Amino acid sequence: MKIAHREISPTQPPLVVAEIGINHGGSLEVAKGMVLAAAKAGCEMVKHQTHFVDDEMTDEAKAIFPPNADKSIWHVMEECALGKDDEIELKRYAESLGMIYISTPFSRAAADFLAEIGVAAFKIGSGECNHVPLIRHIASFGKPVIMSTGMQTIDSLRPSVEALDQAGIEYALLECTNLYPSPPEIVSLQGIGELRRAFPKAVIGFSDHSIGPEMAIASVALGACILERHFTDTRYRKGPDIPCSMDPAELRFLIDRSREVHTALMNPKVRTAPEEDVYRFARGSIVADRDLPAGHVVTEQDIWARRPGSGEISVQHFDRLVGARLTRSVRRNQQLRWSDLDGVAPLVNT
Known part of the structure; x- marks a missing residue:
């Protein structure tokens, strides 16, 4: 798939997405500071959350308290939501730094707004990934979609993926565990492969809510092409998502290490050119293990392999030498x- 100018596939380095989300606490200036910190860390894409609370929730939400907050979900989002003008400015600022700006709409009105301001792609969060009417609405704009799949099974995801397929858009599915933070006991790295096998048209990624970069880096070796983690300019801020957020140093670490893992993932099992010098001394050459006379028939006890590997006969040919007759005495x-041996055809070392 392609979002703005960025190609996303197994052949490309993983796309690391810094999710600012609601970590700015409703402050445009704080949000812009987070975007700048992400840009300085080398991040290509930032993700926001677009909350129009009146279209997103009913009054019942005022009595629902998330596990990672001390106030209702209504009041959390009401306090942390940016206004339309502020979000437009945040998008402009991110793009002025060369970054790709996307956001998660949590309602139909939010999706319409993001389409109006021209986001390059939409993110669908785990809470909405079985909201097929909203998914169809978002997909109708014809933009790429990244969808997290937390709290879902392969079977429960099928209607949502079918809606994306019917829209004919490019999309990615992110393995995700929705506990903030997520301990390794409930994180599913196996889910990356399960999603890839079940939905071969999708780009597969990993939305990480664990503490530390280890799970996200490990996901690259399993085929994750997108890595999404919450991001903050400093962990000394307060907020429900701060405990599972990375700071700029960790973001830089994740970008660098994930690219290194991806680079190694592209390499087949071969002996590389830089290894040749090591190979010449590290392997063994066949030697006489005792003084042997000319005409002697070689047994296993007569020969051995020792470094360096500069000899004419590599250890790989050890068994072929047994039973050959020596044409000269050796020490x-x-x-x-090979010329020392009668009855065995020379072979090239590999």
């Missing part, structure tokens, strides 16, 4: 040559 630890 202990003398490297053998």
Whole structure:
């Protein structure tokens, strides 16, 4: 898939998404500071959350308290939501720094607003990933979609993925665990492979709510092409998502290490050119393990392999030498040559 100018696929380095979300606490200036910190850390994409509370929730939400907050979900979002003008300015600022700006709409009105201001793609959170009417509405704008899949099974995801397929858009599915933070006992790295096998049209990624970068980095080796983590300019801020957020140093670490893992993931199992010098001394060459006379028939006890590997006959040919007759006498630890052996055809070392 492609979002703005960025191609996303197994052949490309993982796209690391810094989710500012609601960590700014409703302050545009704080949000812009977080965007700047992410940009300085080398991040390509920031993700916001667009909350129009009146269209997103009913009054019942005022009595629902999330596990990671000390106030109702209504009041959390009401306090942390940016106004329309502020979000437009945040998008402008992120793009002025060369970053890609996307956001998660939590309502139909929020989706309409993001379409109006021209986001490059939409993010669908785990809480909405089975909200097929909203998914159809978002997909109708024709933009790429990144969808987290926390709290869902493969079977429960099928109607939502079918809606994306029917819209004919490019999309990514992110393995996700929705506990903030998520301990390793409930994080599913196996889910990355399960999503890839079940939905072969999708780009697969990992939305990480654990503490530390280890799970996200490990996901790259399993095929994750997108890594999303909450982000804050400093962990000394207060907020429900701060405990599972990375700071700029950790963001830089995640970007660098994930690219290194991806680079290694592209390499087949071969001996590389830089290893040749090591190979010449590290492997063994066949030598006589004792003084042997000319005409002697070689047994296993007569030969051994010792470094360096500069000899004519590599240890890989050890068994072929048994039963050959020596054409000349050799001393202990003398490297053998094919011409020393009668009855065995020379082979090239590999």
